[in-house]
Amino acid sequence: MATWQWARTSRTRTQRLGARTDRRRPTGLAACAVAVALVLAGCSGDGPGGSGGGGEGDATLMLAADKGSPTFEENFNPYLQNKRSATSYIYEPLIMVNPLDAEQVPWLAESWEQPDPATIEMTLREGVTWTDGEPLTTEDIAFTFELIQEYPALDTRGAWNRIESVETTDTMITFHLQGDDTPALPVIGQTLIVPEHIWAEQDAPDTWANTEPVGTGPFTLGNFTPQQYTMDRNPDYWGEVAIDQIVLPSATEQLDIVNGNFDWGYSFMSDVENTWVGADENNTYWFPPGGVLGLLPNHDVQPFDDVHVRRGIALALDKGRIAEVASEGYMDAASQTGLLLPNHEELLAEDIPDSGIIAQDADAAIAAFEQAGFTHDGSTMRTPDGQPFTFAITTPNGYTDWLRAVQEIQRQLAEIGIEVDINSPQAAAYEANLSSGDYEMAFGGGLGGGDPYASYNSLLSSEFYAPNGETTQNNRIRYQSQEADDLLVAYRSAVEEAEQERIIGELQHLMFDELPGIAVYHGGMWGLFNDGRFTGWPSAEDPYASPQTWDSAPLLILTRLEPVQ
Amino acid sequence: MRYALRRFGLFALTLWAAVTLNFALPRMMPGDPADAAVARLAQNGPVDEATRAAVEAQLGIPDGNLIEQYLTYLGQVVRLDFGVSYTFYPQPVAELVGDALPYTLILVGAVTVLAFCLGTLLGVLAAWRRGSWLDALPTVSGSFINTFPYFWTALLLLFFLGYGLHWFPTSGAFSPTAWPEWSLTFIGDALYHAILPAVTMLVTSLGGWIIGMRNAMINTLGEDYVTFAEANGLRGRTVALRYAARNAILPNLTGFGLALGGVVGGSILVEQVFQYPGIGYLLFNSVIGQDYPLMQALFLMITVSVLVANLIVDLLYGVLDPRTRR
Numbered sequence: 001m002a003t004w005q006w007a008r009t010s011r012t013r014t015q016r017l018g019a020r021t022d023r024r025r026p027t028g029l030a031a032c033a034v035a036v037a038l039v040l041a042g043c044s045g046d047g048p049g050g051s052g053g054g055g056e057g058d059a060t061l062m063l064a065a066d067k068g069s070p071t072f073e074e075n076f077n078p079y080l081q082n083k084r085s086a087t088s089y090i091y092e093p094l095i096m097v098n099p100l101d102a103e104q105v106p107w108l109a110e111s112w113e114q115p116d117p118a119t120i121e122m123t124l125r126e127g128v129t130w131t132d133g134e135p136l137t138t139e140d141i142a143f144t145f146e147l148i149q150e151y152p153a154l155d156t157r158g159a160w161n162r163i164e165s166v167e168t169t170d171t172m173i174t175f176h177l178q179g180d181d182t183p184a185l186p187v188i189g190q191t192l193i194v195p196e197h198i199w200a201e202q203d204a205p206d207t208w209a210n211t212e213p214v215g216t217g218p219f220t221l222g223n224f225t226p227q228q229y230t231m232d233r234n235p236d237y238w239g240e241v242a243i244d245q246i247v248l249p250s251a252t253e254q255l256d257i258v259n260g261n262f263d264w265g266y267s268f269m270s271d272v273e274n275t276w277v278g279a280d281e282n283n284t285y286w287f288p289p290g291g292v293l294g295l296l297p298n299h300d301v302q303p304f305d306d307v308h309v310r311r312g313i314a315l316a317l318d319k320g321r322i323a324e325v326a327s328e329g330y331m332d333a334a335s336q337t338g339l340l341l342p343n344h345e346e347l348l349a350e351d352i353p354d355s356g357i358i359a360q361d362a363d364a365a366i367a368a369f370e371q372a373g374f375t376h377d378g379s380t381m382r383t384p385d386g387q388p389f390t391f392a393i394t395t396p397n398g399y400t401d402w403l404r405a406v407q408e409i410q411r412q413l414a415e416i417g418i419e420v421d422i423n424s425p426q427a428a429a430y431e432a433n434l435s436s437g438d439y440e441m442a443f444g445g446g447l448g449g450g451d452p453y454a455s456y457n458s459l460l461s462s463e464f465y466a467p468n469g470e471t472t473q474n475n476r477i478r479y480q481s482q483e484a485d486d487l488l489v490a491y492r493s494a495v496e497e498a499e500q501e502r503i504i505g506e507l508q509h510l511m512f513d514e515l516p517g518i519a520v521y522h523g524g525m526w527g528l529f530n531d532g533r534f535t536g537w538p539s540a541e542d543p544y545a546s547p548q549t550w551d552s553a554p555l556l557i558l559t560r561l562e563p564v565q
Numbered sequence: 566m567r568y569a570l571r572r573f574g575l576f577a578l579t580l581w582a583a584v585t586l587n588f589a590l591p592r593m594m595p596g597d598p599a600d601a602a603v604a605r606l607a608q609n610g611p612v613d614e615a616t617r618a619a620v621e622a623q624l625g626i627p628d629g630n631l632i633e634q635y636l637t638y639l640g641q642v643v644r645l646d647f648g649v650s651y652t653f654y655p656q657p658v659a660e661l662v663g664d665a666l667p668y669t670l671i672l673v674g675a676v677t678v679l680a681f682c683l684g685t686l687l688g689v690l691a692a693w694r695r696g697s698w699l700d701a702l703p704t705v706s707g708s709f710i711n712t713f714p715y716f717w718t719a720l721l722l723l724f725f726l727g728y729g730l731h732w733f734p735t736s737g738a739f740s741p742t743a744w745p746e747w748s749l750t751f752i753g754d755a756l757y758h759a760i761l762p763a764v765t766m767l768v769t770s771l772g773g774w775i776i777g778m779r780n781a782m783i784n785t786l787g788e789d790y791v792t793f794a795e796a797n798g799l800r801g802r803t804v805a806l807r808y809a810a811r812n813a814i815l816p817n818l819t820g821f822g823l824a825l826g827g828v829v830g831g832s833i834l835v836e837q838v839f840q841y842p843g844i845g846y847l848l849f850n851s852v853i854g855q856d857y858p859l860m861q862a863l864f865l866m867i868t869v870s871v872l873v874a875n876l877i878v879d880l881l882y883g884v885l886d887p888r889t890r891r
Contacts, residue, residue, distance in 0.1 A: 069850050070737065070840040071664075073656050081602060081620060082654055153622035158615020206623065207655035226842070228741040251736050251840060396604070427604035428596030428855050435600070445607075458613055473603075473614040 059563035060245045061534060064257045064265035065549035068250025071226035076213040077205070078192040079154035086231050086248055088192070088552050090131075090215035094122060094141070094173075095189025099546040099553050100288060100525075101343040102451035104186060107555075108136070108193055108216065109173070117180035117493045120188065122173045128238045130195045132214045138168040143196035151206045159188050180493040182500070183453050190552065218558055219246060227251070239559050243534070246558075257528065264537075264557075265528040266549040268401070270328060272528075282532030286539050286547055289343065289522030292334045292448030292455075293405070295393070296517050300468045300478045301440050303383065308372035310515040314358050315365035316416050317409060323521035326405035333357050334519040337508035338448035338455060341522075343543070347452065349505040356512050356519075365416055381417035390419040395443040396430040405520065406443050434476045437468030446476075447517045450546070453491055453500075456507045460484040460516055479516045534561040568883055576876045583868040588638050590864075591857045592631075598624055598651045601855035624651050638861070647862040652854035658862045661847060666829075668738050669836075669843035672759050673828045676766045681821045683767075684774020685814065691775065692782030692813075693805045703775050711772030719765045719838040726761060733761045736840035762839045766832060770824075777820060781813040788812075815886060819878055826874030830867040 066072070066085040075083050078091040094109040106112075109122040128136040145166045148155040162184035167174040177184055195214055202208050213221055218241035222230035231246040249260065257265040258279045269276045269285070277283050295313065297304035304310060319333035335341055335356035339348055348355060366376045373384035381389040395406045403424065410420040425433060433439045449455040458464070458474040462485050466472035487510070491503045510516075527547020529537040538545045538557060545556035596604075599621045603612050606620070641647060647658035687707075691700040710718075727735035739745065739754045785791060786809050794808045829844060836845035844863065851859035 068840075069652075070846055071842045073653055075655070077655075079619075080623065080654060081606060082652070151622075153619050156616050156619045158613065158618070161615055207649070209655060223742075225742055225744050227737055227739070227743075249741055251741075256736075425595060428594075428598075428601035430596075431600040431604045431607070432596040464614065473612065473617045 058244045059242060059534070060247060061243050061264065061558075061561070062260065062262045063246050063248050063549065064252040064260065064262045064267070064528075065554070066248045066250065067252045068227060070250060072224070072229065072250050073209075074211045074224055075209045076221065077208055077210040078194065078215075079148070079156055079206075081156075084229065084248075085550055086219065086221075086229070086246065087213065088217075088550065089219045089231060089246070089554060089558060090213045090217045090221065091192040091194060092215065092217050092555065093190045093192055093552050095186065096552055096556060097186045097190055097451070098544070098556065099290065099450045099548060099551075100543060101340070102186065102454075104189070105556070107552075108141075109189065112185070112189070114182060114185065114495050117182050117495055118177045120175040120177070120185055122175075122189075124171055124173060125238065126171075128216050129236055130197075130214050130216055131220050131234055131236070132195075132198075133236075134195065134197055136193070136195075136216055138170060138173050140196045141173045141193055142166055142168045143200065144191060144193050147194070147199060147205060148191065153206045157187050157190060159184075159191055162187060182492055182495055183457070186451065186454075192552070217555065218243075241559050242562050243558060262528070263530045263532075263534055264549070266526055266547060267528060268524070268526045269528065272330070276528050280530060280532065282530045284529050284531055284537070284539075286527045286529065286537070287330045287524045288527075288540070288543060288546070289331065289334075289340045290450065290525040290546065290548075291445045291523040292338055292340065292519050292521075293402070293443070293445050293523045294334065294447045294518045294520035295409070296434070296442040296444055296446070296477050298437055298439055298441065298468070298478060299480070299516070300437060303372060304441065306372045307514055308368045309374075310518060312365045312368035312372070312374075312416075313413070313418075314515055314518045315361050315368055316418075317358075317412055317518070317520065318360040319357065319520050322405050322408045322412075325408045326401045326521065327524060331522040331524050334448065334522050336512045336515065336519045338459070338511045338519060339452055339508065340448060340450065343450065344452060347501060347504055349508045352508060352512050356508065360412075362416055369416075376417060379417055388419065389417075390421065391440045392421040392423050393441045393443055394423040394425065394430060394433055394439040396427040397424040398427065402443050409443075409520075435471040435473060437466070437470075437476070437478055442476075445523055447519050452504050452507075453488075456484075456504075456511075457488050460507075460510075461488050477517055481510070481514065481516075484510055484516075531564075533564055535564060536561045569880060572876060572879045576872060579872055580869065583872065584639070584642055584865065585635075587861055587864045587868065588635055591855070591860050594855060596855060598855045598857060601853070602651065605854070623654055642865065648858040650851075650859045651856040652850055652859065653856075658858045661859065662844070662862055662866065665842055665844050665847045668755075668841060669832075669845065670828065672762060672841070672843065673766065673832055674825075676763050676770070677821075677824050677828050680767050680770045681774055681817075681824070684771050685778045685810075685817055687771075688775045688778025688817075689782055689805060689810045689813075691779040692786060692809075693801070695779075695783060700779070704779060707772030707775040709772075710768055711770075711776075713769055714834075715765060715769050715832065716834040716838055718769050719762070719835050722761050722765055723838060734758050735761075738842050762832075762835050762841055765835055765838075774817065774820075777817050778810075778813065781816050782809055785809045785813040815882070818881070818885070822874045822878030822881075823871065826871035827867075829870040830863075 072084065073082070076087045076090065077083055078087050092108050094107060095112070096105040096107040097103070098105065108125055108128065110125040112120060112122040114120055124138050124141065130136060145159065145163070149160050162177055162181050164176045164178045167176070175188055193216065198214055199205055216238070218234050218237045218239065219231035220234050222232040222245065228247065228249045231248070233241055233244050249256070252265065254267050254269060257267050258275050272285050276285055297310055299305050314336065323331045323333050336358050337348065337352060337356035341355060369376065369381060374389065375382045383389050393406050393409065395402045406422055410422060413420050434442055434444070446455065446459055459477065460479055460481065461475055462480045464472050464474035465478060465480055468478065487503050487506050491500060494500045494503060525547050527538070531537070538547060544560070546553050548554065599617060602620045602624065603617055606612050606616065650656050650658050650661055653661055687703045691703050694700055723735055726732050734757065738758050739751065743751055743754050745751060791804060791809050794804045830848070833845035833849050835841070836843045837849060847859070848863050851863060
């Protein structure tokens with residue numbers, strides 16, 4: 001589940017020389033890689049000056065979006081998990097979905113409609129070409145979907161779990177779904193489209209590294225070296241793009257970001273005012289919420305099947321304080337509704353008090369436990385059979401922010417006489433424990449995200465239920481409720497926006513009343529920007545895109561930025 | 566001859582045990598490679614069933630029973646076919662190891678040989694001039710510096726020489742824009758990037774060699790045959806090097822053999838600090854990502870080189886020290 005902030009202790013390393021720096025022994029950074037006119041020909045990487053990039057008339061963006069390990073492997077296959085980050089700036093989706101609030105933006109599909117809940121009709125944008133000059137046709141769309149059907153390893157969003165068949169005309173693509181399934185639209189729409197005339201010739205597209213990528217996006221691959229690669233502007237791009245070149249170095253640890261003259265980075269930063277903002281007068285940051293973190297009780301472990309116990313725990317916690325301790329004060333307490341605030345303010349059910357943020361109230365917490373048959377003798381909380389109440393919270397090893405949150409939760413629960421142990425297995429073991437139900441209570445994400453329905457569905461639907469000992473990737477809290485299932489199914493047949501919002505409202509009430517998981521605070525998105533060379537970054541005032549540097553979302557930003565003249 | 570055969574037999578047995586352990590250990594780790602991959606993806610948002618299924622399909626996580634997996638694995642070991650890495654999918658393991666090995670061999674190998682030669686010479690000198698400043702200085706400073714953890718020395722050098730003074734690059738094995746090739750420019754660039762990690766390892770490992778050699782040498786210098794050689798009026802240098810050091814070096818030679826075997830493993834901490842694309846860094850990544858194929862290849866390579874180094878030292882001992890042949 002989501003760790004928007006995996007604040008690892010940064011290994012001490014310093015910057016790769018950024019472009020536009022001549023403060024130190026330069027490595028002639030972009031200068032050599034890029035065949036920019038003003039560059040010293042044949043520079044070997046240690047010539048003096050090295051003012052690489054950033055010359056007049058070439059708008060070069062230094063982007064910390066990709067991390068070498070420690071060097072880059074060439075892999076531009078958009079469906080493989082180890083692809084270079086910039087692969088998503090080459091291949092484009094039919095529909096762009098803003099991760100902050102799931103707003104859908106027409107991309108390669110100019111428009112779409114759902115004549116009934118089991119059909120999607122999309123109209124292809126006209127005049128789009130591949131970077132080798134071939135036109136984009138509906139054939140390419142049909143081919144892409146055939147490809148990911150034939151190679152399920154490439155179907156990373158599970159489009160074929162929803163699609164029955166795909167039909168095309170010259171301008172239209174029609175998806176027939178396996179049943180009523182309006183939420184399938186963003187899943188199908190976010191599939192990255194590849195050119196048939198190139199991919200059809202590949203024998204093994206599922207292991208193909210695609211080192212000469214041909215896409216429709218605003219950038220093409222420039223120079224590639226093991227420690228840095230560049231992306232050049234696609235002059236024939238169908239949309240607007242004002243960036244001539246992007247430079248992506250492999251060294252993008254926190255220290256590199258602070259010292260590397262980056263225009264855009266994505267990283268949790270301790271003490272951001274002094275580290276990032278202090279590094280350059282034009283540095284700014286925007287840390288919007290990207291998900292809801294909290295406690296995930298295993299409903300197949302007693303007493304967590306009892307709503308009073310879950311409410312007691314929720315009431316015992318000072319969520320603002322936990323947010324402060326865990327996220328260094330960047331994030332706020334989260335709403336129990338599972339909605340992201342302020343991202344989803346207009347969706348919030350009006351009759352839920354305090355935007356659904358449950359305040360700490362020790363007396364009410366103890367009262368809730370007493371309703372579940374527990375007794376509190378002033379110092380110890382005892383279970384109905386008289387034993388002191390203790391349980392373990394599982395959190396991944398190395399996620400220091402989560403660990404701080406869990407330690408604070410441990411401290412706060414001790415105040416009402418509940419003893420908490422902390423299990424911190426390695427991240428992989430944590431995933432395995434949650435999937436197989438081998439835990440009592442876990443700390444993690446998945447209690448809410450940019451797309452409210454998708455979050456509710458994967459958190460609550462019994463469709464994914466598996467008893468402890470069997471694995472499941474969704475509904476790992478093993479929650480079963482007829483009411484939730486009915487609402488989730490009803491949504492799939494709802495084409496009208498008003499009806500969709502009504503159901504989301506009902507689900508908020510369910511989250512608030514039943515507490516399937518206990519929302520604590522927001523997981524952050526850690527956008528770091530520099531206004532000196534480019535303007536138009538998303539911000540709290542203009543939250544048009546998530547600041548993330550992976551997947552398709554960066555295209556929203558890259559096509560919006562303007563170089564400073 | 567019987568001695569050599571016995572050594573070879575032991576070598577084969579140890580090798581089989583190592584290969585088998587190498588198969589078993591990664592599989593005893595909690596969580597499987599798909600869990601590790603999903604955990605990595607989950608840092609960017611929730612992962613659903615479909616994505617996990619795609620990841621599993623991509624990785625081709627082995628199923629079937631353990632016996633079958635073991636036999637397949639033995640076959641692959643014999644053919645030196647290690648398959649495709651999980652964390653660097655679809656890169657073949659052999660390529661990844663091949664890319665990383667030169668950096669580690671050259672950096673760690675050169676430093677180990679240099680540290681051994683320099684340390685041994687200094688040790689001989691210290692023992693021969695025992696009590697003088699030639700003894701005190703290397704011995705005391707050596708044992709002092711020897712207690713510094715590698716990574717700490719690395720961080721210090723990085724901070725002062727890399728950050729503070731900007732004399733050296735602070736990460737990587739070559740400049741960001743360089744492409745690895747056999748050209749003077751690139752080799753110069755690579756050597757320049759290797760200075761800080763090399764100095765780190767040299768400084769921290771030198772002390773051990775000095776002290777080991779000095780102590781063995783002082784013991785030997787007390788032997789009757791050395792006194793006899795001196796009484797015969799042989800030159801000091803001849804006595805020190807041909808009589809005493811020749812015998813005193815034996816224990817240090819063992820250490821050297823083992824150190825050489827360990828070279829292949831790289832130096833995880835130093836490579837981490839300097840972001841040096843060698844075997845140590847690769848090993849770290851493979852363990853974090855539960856990358857069985859890569860882990861197996863690396864551990865196998867490391868154990869085999871340590872075992873081979875051991876075998877060579879054993880056989881050399883037989884030549885150098887006739888007493889062992891009994």
